[in-house]
Amino acid sequence: MERVAFLIERSGDTITCLMNPEGLLRRRTSGLAERRATGGILGGTGHADNPLIATGGGSTELELRLLFDGDIAQEGRQSSGPPDIRELTEPFWRLSENGTENTQRGPPVLRFIWGTSWNIPCIATHVAERLEHFDADGRARRSWMSLRLRRVSEAQSEREAASSERSGTESGNSGNGPGEVxxxxxxxxxxxxxxxxxxxxxxxxxxxxxxxxxxxxxxxxxxxxxxxxxxxxxxxxxxxxxxxxxxxxxxxxx
Known part of the structure; x- marks a missing residue:
């Protein structure tokens, strides 16, 4: 298992979890469409395949397999009882929700970060999870989650980051001259x-x-x-x- 992070551009929040490296699938769909006329798809007996036209764009998707384990999450921490694993997975469900507030339009843009090789701005389009290890009160202790992400442009990511309101401490670097640290x-x-x-x-x-x-x-x-x-x-x-x-x-x- 490898630890990965998801950084939400809108709020600046970070979500970390474990990922099965064998469960990462990357898919690309080209920006193509079948050539059509008023009566339907253009074709003929001389064509083995329907004619295509390049529309531009396309889409790139990532499918991830994530693990959430209550025993691992509780290690080294004092707790009054075993946690419901859904408390840890709930932030991922919210990533696929359209906002109800006026300031939030559509699912938030997030960054999928894994080490130094992966840093991709994207939007969550699909979330599913399988819950296991239930206790007598019906609380699940483990979740296997499937998450589908769709890549967005860096420009869209930067616009969302610029429009968000963050409470982070402002930098002490005000007007440094050349060579100053x-x-x-x-x-x-x-x-x-x-x-x-x-x-x-x-x-x-x-x-x-x-x-x-x-x-x-x-x-x-x-x-x-x-x-x-x-x-x-x-x-x-x-x-x-x-x-x-x-x-x-x-x-x-x-």
Whole structure:
């Protein structure tokens, strides 16, 4: 099992879970349509296949198999009783819901992040789960979830991120001159994950969210999703990172 993360652009929330690497399916549908006339599909006895026209676009989908286990979730934590595993899977169900509030139109855009190789903006189009290990009160202890994601453009992802209202701590880097090194404070959740994402910091400070990995490398952070213990300045539920000039980031994959 591998740990993956889903970052919701609209709220900045992070959802983490375990994934079966053998259960990842990627599917591409081309932007094609059958050529039609008023009376129906154009064809003829001389055609072995229906004629096609290129409409542009298309779609890319990912199908994931996710595992949620109440025993794993409860390790190292004090609890009054065994949790209902649906409390952990409920955020994924909400990803496929159309919003009822005026500020929310359609399912939220999220980012599927796995290590340093996968960072894809997408929308959840299908969610299903199989519940197992029920107790006497009918609470399930394990869930096998199937999640189907559809890729969206980076432009759509950036528009949703820009329109969201976040409560993250503002960066302390105000008007750094050339060669100066600023600082940013990142509040941490209970698992040591940053509540303000590196791509958000890179976008606000450098104008380019793709500089997130270079910024993490410059701070000696291998995993930007779990930075507890990796950053030099840390305390009070927050981590402090340096904001070097762009020229200093060139040696970290920029």
């Amino acid at each position: 600023g600082q940013a404070n990142l509040p941490l959740d209970e698992d040591g994950g940053p509540m303000r994402r590196f791509d958000e910091v890179a976008a606000s400070e450098y104008g380019n969210p793709e500089m997130a990995w270079a910024l993490a490398g410059a701070n000696g952070i291998d995993d930007p999703l779990t930075i507890a213990g990796q950053s030099q300045g840390q305390g009070g539920g927050a981590a402090q990172i340096a904001l070097p000039p762009v020229s200093a980031l060139s040696g970290f994959g920029l």
